[in-house]
Amino acid sequence: GLGLLTLSAVLPSLTDYVDTNKSMSCCSKLTVILFFFSLYLVAVAQGGHKPCIQAFGADQFDGEDPDERNAKSSFFNWWFLGVCGSSAVAVLALSYIQDNLSWGLGFGIPCILMIIALVIFLLGTRTYRYCIKRDETSPFVRIGGVFVAAIRNCHTTRSAIAIEEEACGASHHSSEQFKFLNKALLSLDRRKEEGKVCTISEVEEAKAVLRLFPIWATSLVFAIVYAQHSTFFTEQGATLDRTLFPGFKIPAASLQFFISLAIVLFIPIYDLIFVPIARAFTAKPSGITMLQRIGIGMLLSATCMVVAALVEIKRLNTAKEFGLVDKPNVTIPMSVWWLVPQYVLSGIADVFTLVGLQEFFYDQVPIELRSVGIALYQSILGLGSLLSSLLVSVIEEATGGHGRYGWFSDNLNRAHLDYFYWLLAGLSVVAFAAYLYFAKSYIYNRTRERERIFVKKMAISVSNNSYTEESQTPLLEGTVAGAVDYKGNPVLRANSGGWRSASFMIGVEVAERFTYFGISCNLITYLTEQLGQSTVTAAENVNAWSGTAQLMPLLGASIADSFLGRYRTIVIATLIYILGLGLLTLSAVLPTLADYVDTNNKSMSCCPKLIVILFFFSLYLVAVAQGGHKPCIQAFGADQFDGEDPKERNAKSSFFNWWFLGVCGSAAVTVLALSYIQDNLSWGLGFGIPCILMIIALAIFLLGTRTYRYCIKRDETSPFVRIGGVFVTAVRNCHTTRSTIAIEEEACGTSHHSSEQFKFLNKALLSPGHNKEEGKVYTISEVEEAKAVLRLCPIWATSLVYAIVYAQASTFFTKQGATLDRTLFPGFKIPAASLQFFIGLAIVLFIPLYDRVFVPIAKAFTTKPSGITMLQRVGIGMLLSAACMVVAALVEIKRLNTAKELGLVDRPNVTIPMSVWWLVPQYVLAHLDYFYWLLAGLSVVAFAAYLYFAKSYIYKRPSTISSKLLKLRINNS
Template structure:
């Protein structure tokens, strides 16, 4: 008997090919050998993205002279757009270009946006003075060209991320064969270590780039991420020969699933007896649940849609309640790069005499908490939970998501208490009407809310990534991850909408709004209480839908 591995046993079970379109062998493709290249690319991309986003609110207020509320709205709108465009990018990838080509094109757009962003930050600004509470305040006045170029390049980055983000992660997960027990378990670990790498890149950006931007040069602070993305594209090309590519379906999955809904509507008046045979055939498939969303079974009449098409449509429909109830969590996440940063800017940030940390660098502790906790989760928590629950991955994906949601509510309550103390300290020292004076309260008081936010991400963000990748049809996995990203995007839009409405309602008749430029007269504590309440309501609804959710592949949970 030959000692070599028989070709049939070495063939990947999933319908995948290499870059030349030929069937691949398990021994020389995919797995961690390919995933490591792709994780490396994501580290660089997150370094670039957070090099912009984590300190964007400070650039808008300090360099473009925008108000606190306007800057927060602009940050949320941009972040929302960047997190929503992956839906379009995923559609293009899954229907036309494929993930590999989409990643390359999106990376080029990303690099163009970063290059123009660097140029806009290097354009000279004029200096002007304004009277503020009896004092002359020096501010920078940007030219119209600089402002326009800045926002054009900012949204080019959002477009680039829209194609890059869902495809890179889905492409990374595609390197593992879900039909092989060993690679299936490795895929679950991939999502943990993927997020570990993601947070490593973002943490370095928060720690280093924020200092470079505020103390050396904004142009240099944006130029370094541009170089990082160029290197990342080169790294991605290095793994080309080892990548596994999904075989493209002849019929678009969007067309198949859309056709189910259209046909079901057309056949809405069909008599039950006319589709009874098809429904009975559905029930003979134990891996599906045809009793749920039975109205879609009407699409079976006339043999226009197959049983598989109908079950795929049901799988997508089941995701909607989970998607919607996760938005409360996403609204909370939006605050870490806006109002959390604004709070830190007026607290004592001195590490040692003559050295202050940038306010935005506190977001580093979100990444640090994630980097520290993911190995604990993967190597300690999961084995213990597995021994107790006998489930392959310790707890289900939905249980993991819900745990993070609960932690985010606790995070908001902690943020309320810290903000109350900050306002009280400002009043005690007579600094209420002196917004430019540092409040004698250590910035480390904000640390618990940042750490709690990071630990919540380990549960909810990673859980959502795995859930939306696993629970959609295999041809739609880029779209599945785009749906997860859109939760964060819509959360940012909702946060921006709330800020706009509250600013208008509470800031009328010359009153200080909850988001007044003078944060000592603002009421972020009220806003945080509101978010805690919204999150609690969303969490309650989530528990209801999660309890009745039926997994597509029960064996994978």
């Protein structure tokens, strides 16, 4: 994907065919097709990479070890730090390379980086821990069977279910939520031969899945806000004064660096200061709960939208004051630094919400579905980007056309991004309220300990290891439960996993995030300037690609968890990534639109089709690669920590913080470096550097192969089947009475183990029609598993608006910055895309504060290991996202006013004498101002919804039942 993307960038495009006085309506179709094919190839690759790499990283920590369990908690923080640090560097460097040197170079660098990343990944093969897949029903079949059985037993009475639970001894094990799924405990018509009777564990598993959906849904507004970083935030910055010093202007896209900077700076604060302080008060390893963390981020997201709206108002007023309203190409005399607060707020919100969502979905799904859990988190951002695109299209249709200036007019001085930001802020508040509701009642799912069984098979060469008595080896002292080395042998704790192996994952993710943000942060500039697309079309394409890239992890995670395993999925996805980056670099070095524009400023409406095809093919190849890489690498990193070991458990808690820190630090560097390279040197170089980095990342990953811990994949029912079965069984048993379910729970001895939420899922404890021959009867654990998944849905949905806001940073934020004065010093202008550096900067600065200051303080008050819950963290991020949109809208208003005052309204190519630094606030925390006000309003609405769901969310909590039974068995033997 990256290779084809590079190829599409170096092929002749629209600008190559435009002379100085004439214009054409299209560029070479081949180039456009190649470009978009490459772009979506990257999205497909990300679909396999994204859900696996993080899950594989988390797998390196043993949740049974106290130290590794704490390390795993931090893993997600530092993972995010690495991601944002990488993105910050990518935004700064690649956006500059793409704007000033070559798009081919700007796309080629990521391609090279992906090759390096693959090598790095492979280097660690021997050190990884690999999960063992047992010969049992797929979790998809298992969970699905619970739902099927519950549906078939829908007419079963509660008393019948209660009797069945009592008979099975499951009455004390069934959760109160989604009790209807307990009907899956009964077979249809009580004849077990008619269907499989689900166990209480299977019913609880289905409940656990079901509980996830409210959280997922209420997080969507956050995702909508999140989508604004790379779109309207950048567009804002493009209109402001981006001069750092005479002769040097920063790219508008590089403002996204402040997001990464905020993340990189805050994650160490969070992990090293906040978590210990919060832990002292809450006694929770992570200081606050995952839901608390998510909620805090939602609030910050809403605040970000408010700030963005206010900054946009300021920008519009400045444009009016200077008469630049009709001079969109003139820089508004308003510093681009005005945008920094919204970028910083956005970055801090990401530290809370995104890291919280990562850890939440990884922790609350069944063990076999952890890659899918990471993919569910990614799907929030993906759907948020698509919703952002849809929202933009609907608003543009409603406000534009017929000679009117819409909220997203190509002339941002006539647009109203401030309205959009206000809307997102409002939606964020509403989503947060809904989130609180679900988070309050959420019942945390308790993770089942893995049986201490090992197989002597190649863990990375056999996808479905068979479990037989002959393959089992005795329990060895110092080994990690449920993990093997790369050869399939029992893995020694001292020689594998932990931070040593997880650091490989973070390194790979840093390179991958550098690559991804190197493309996304300045993509809107490439589409508008190199491919000649309008602002709205370019923003829609960016959001569509970003949404695809974020949703692909659902597919990649499913493939990883069901077939390939995380390690192999990461390797394959990285190879696809490198291919996409290589093609992307090629597309950038081929003649593009800019090469056909003559000196008289005449334009053409289309570029060579072949180049466009190659570009988009490469782009979507990268998206496909991310789909496999993203959900696996982080989970694989977390897998390196043993949750049963106290030290590793603590390390895992910090892992996610430092992961995020690394990600955002990388993003910050990317935004600064690549945006400058892309704007001032070459797009080919701007894409080529990430390609090289991915090659290095692959090498790093491979270096650690011998040290990794690989989860044992058992031959059991797929978690998808298992959870789905709980829902199906519960639906089939929909008429089962509560008394019947209660009897079944009591019979199974699971009545005290069933959660109170989604009690209807307890119907899956009964076979359809009480006849066990008609359907599978699910266990209470399977029902609770389905409940846990179901509880995620509202959180996921209410986070979508946040994702919409998130999508703006690389689109309209960048376009804003492109219109402003980006001069740092005479002769040097920062690329508009490099403003995204402040997002990464905010994250990098805030994550250490969060992990080391906020968490310890919060822990002292809440006695929670994480200081605040994951949902609280997400909610805070949503509020900050809304505030970001408010700031962005205000800055856009200021930019428009400046353009009007200076008479630049109808001169869109003239830089508005307004510093690009006006955009920094919205990066940290058009009439584009209308759009930003809209996003701010939507953020508030989504935040309110999020609060509603988060309030009732029941966390999935680790269970020690199986380990106690195992220890008893060992002692007796």
